[in-house]
Amino acid sequence: MRASSVEQIILETLSKQSVHLTSQQVFQTIRQRLPAVNQSTVYRALERLAEAGKISVSDMGTGATVYESLSAGPHHHLVCQRCGHVQTIDHATVGAFFETVQAQSHFQIATRHLVLFGRCEGCATD
Amino acid sequence: MRASSVEQIILETLSKQSVHLTSQQVFQTIRQRLPAVNQSTVYRALERLAEAGKISVSDMGTGATVYESLSAGPHHHLVCQRCGHVQTIDHATVGAFFETVQAQSHFQIATRHLVLFGRCEGCATD
DNA sequence: CTCGCAAATGCAAATCTTTGCGTATCATTA
DNA sequence: TAATGATACGCAAAGATTTGCATTTGCGAG
Numbered sequence: 246m247r248a249s250s251v252e253q254i255i256l257e258t259l260s261k262q263s264v265h266l267t268s269q270q271v272f273q274t275i276r277q278r279l280p281a282v283n284q285s286t287v288y289r290a291l292e293r294l295a296e297a298g299k300i301s302v303s304d305m306g307t308g309a310t311v312y313e314s315l316s317a318g319p320h321h322h323l324v325c326q327r328c329g330h331v332q333t334i335d336h337a338t339v340g341a342f343f344e345t346v347q348a349q350s351h352f353q354i355a356t357r358h359l360v361l362f363g364r365c366e367g368c369a370t371d
Numbered sequence: 372m373r374a375s376s377v378e379q380i381i382l383e384t385l386s387k388q389s390v391h392l393t394s395q396q397v398f399q400t401i402r403q404r405l406p407a408v409n410q411s412t413v414y415r416a417l418e419r420l421a422e423a424g425k426i427s428v429s430d431m432g433t434g435a436t437v438y439e440s441l442s443a444g445p446h447h448h449l450v451c452q453r454c455g456h457v458q459t460i461d462h463a464t465v466g467a468f469f470e471t472v473q474a475q476s477h478f479q480i481a482t483r484h485l486v487l488f489g490r491c492e493g494c495a496t497d
Numbered sequence: 498c499t500c501g502c503a504a505a506t507g508c509a510a511a512t513c514t515t516t517g518c519g520t521a522t523c524a525t526t527a
Numbered sequence: 528t529a530a531t532g533a534t535a536c537g538c539a540a541a542g543a544t545t546t547g548c549a550t551t552t553g554c555g556a557g
Contacts, residue, residue, distance in 0.1 A: 250535095284513090284514085285514085290535085338475060349460075350449055352487075352492070354488070355452060361472065363478045363479045369479045412507070414545075416505085419505095
């Protein structure tokens with residue numbers, strides 16, 4: 246892969262964010278620095294970054310695919326389907342689970358951003 | 372929710388399938404029985420069925436969202452990112468993991484179709 | 498049975514995403 | 528430095544998905 250300026254800017258943009266960005270949000274942000282950039286270029290850059298394992302691609306249940314930098318290491322989320330609350334899952338718990346699955350299946354798991362859906366404590370009683 | 376004929380046919384269609392279907396595949400199949408049905412009607416029916424927990428909505432890494440009947444109970448998959456091989460994950464292992472996460476987080480997990488990505492045994496040595 | 502409401506549908510437009518193709522740009526090698 | 532090949536890019540078209548709005552349909556209350 247060649248050093249692409251669009252990729253660099255996307256990575257910088259995502260790294261600054263503490264939240265996930267949709268492709269449209271990425272596009273809007275990129276545009277502030279590269280006003281002439283094409284939408285398809287952003288899509289392809291995101292695709293390459295995902296392929297390279299530098300960003301995660303997830304559906305957080307909002308209907309839109311969201312992207313996130315993986316430079317800070319793998320992490321995982323719980324999303325409340327009712328109120329939208331997002332909570333982090335202990336990485337050790339996920340890691341242990343992955344180890345078990347790998348031992349059982351002989352698969353080598355590459356998932357770096359697991360998203361589980363459900364109800365948070367406050368919304369559970371419905 | 373009212374008894375929708377499109378929803379019923381979608382459920383029947385998905386229940387007969389052992390594999391996941393994309394929205395387009397669902398649409399094509401539905402059309403054989405309801406030739407005049409509109410694309411957006413199918414999309415909305417799938418959305419309602421997902422909301423009702425009758426079908427699962429997943430990204431299997433192929434780029435297209437796939438749908439599957441949940442009438443046979445929850446199940447989980449490992450997908451090889453290289454050769455596309457799909458393998459089932461032992462449900463007990465996943466269940467135990469969910470229990471642990473629920474105890475730690477006070478979230479009530481609703482995910483019924485977990486998909487993890489990685490490399491299968493044959494493709495792991497790259 | 499009829500009325501009235503809420504849900505489902507069709508249609509068209511808007512929006513989002515992907516893809517083919519020609520061009521431009523970067524990196525490597527000679 | 529110039530040639531060469533591969534990668535990234537822009538543009539436009541195609542394809543997929545969502546959305547607003549008007550209409551139809553099914554279900555329950557009266």
